[in-house]
Amino acid sequence: MQIRTPAVAGMFYPGEKNELKQSIKESFLHKFGPGKFPPSNDRKKIFGIICPHAGYMYSGPIACQSFYAISSDIPELFIIIGPNHWGVGSNVATMKDCKWETPLGQVEVDSDTAEKISKITNIIEIDSFAHSREHSLEVQIPFLQEMASNFKIVPISLIDQRKDVSIEIGKSIAKIAKEKKTMIVGSSDFTHYEPNEFAHEQDLALIEPILELDVDRFYEILQERNVSACGYGAIASTMVACKELGATKGELLKYATSGDITGDKSSVVGYGSIIFT
Incomplete structure (x- = not known):
């Protein structure tokens, strides 16, 4: 079985096990995080989440809001969707026969599910x-x-993030999630490298249709305002899948920018933590 070794350990997050554990703990306890460590006591039915993916010192606390929300009921499978920043490989790609390694150990890819979803849609x-x-x-x-401690993943990376592609991916994911206890994780940052106040305006406008599960309006605002959210297709796919599974709304747990965290508000990146219920 192939081992997918870490690409960004020591950069986006600490490369040493104990330092990484401490970084994660600090993110959960941060003033922009949930302020406590999982598991939560909330039994709310959550179909999927949106999380940022910057360095932990910038976006870790925001991401922890979503992770804390789902921590009371851990599924057997996480389908994680995100943009392919490097533009290498297939336009929409999953993988199989692999374990993903981090400083905390290895997580196995659910090869059967990856194979199944690749047959549901040729995308x-x-x-x-x-x-x-x-x-x-x-x-x-x-x-x-x-x-x-006991879960598998199906990773899906997107070069092609067009609306029709995202809708088909979302519907395919929903078919899987109807058969197996699954949590869908859409990975995206929001506005990139704009002044703080402008980033807040742009992102809160884009978040509005996300909370309403309105994919058409989401893409309209994305284009009208030219919002530089890198994983917009991942967000849309997650919205579609969750709506297919019975979600009726999104809930914004926390929005902040790198500038809100570091104090440098001249050129920021926006981060949102959203759950779909």
């Missing part, structure tokens, strides 16, 4: 190369490892 191809350097999925896994 999703089996291609490990597409995942070789990508951080948007990798940075989610240590958080999951700290919360759970």
Whole structure:
């Protein structure tokens, strides 16, 4: 079985096990995080989440809001969808016969499910190369490892993030999630490298249709405002899948920018934590 070694350990998050555990703990306890460590006591039915994927010092606390929300009921499978920043490999790619390694250990890819979803739609191809350097999925896994010990993943990376593609991916994911206890994780940051106030305006406008599960309006605002959210297709796929599964709304747990965290508000990146219920 192939081992997918970490691409961004020591950069986006600490490369040493104990330092990484401490970083995750600090993210959960941060003032922009949930302020406590999982598991939560909330039994709310959550179909999927949106998480950021920057360095833990910037977006870790925001990501922990979503992870804390789902920590009372850990599924057997996490389908993690994110943008392919490097543009390598297939336009939409999953993988199989692989374990993803982080400083906290290894997590196995659910090969049977990856194979199944690639047959439900020919849009999703089996291609490990597409995942070789990508951080948007990798940075989610240590958080999951700290919360759970027995789960598998199906990673899906997107070069093609058009609306029709995202809708088909979302519907395919929903078919899987109807058969197996699954949590869908859409990985995206929001506005990139704009002044703080402008980023807040742009992102809160884009988040509005996300909370309403309105994919058409989401893409309209994305284009009208030219919002530089990198994983917009991952967000849309997650919205579609959750709506197919019975979600009626999204809930914004926390929005903040890198500037809100560091104090440098001249050029920021936006981060949102959203759950679908």
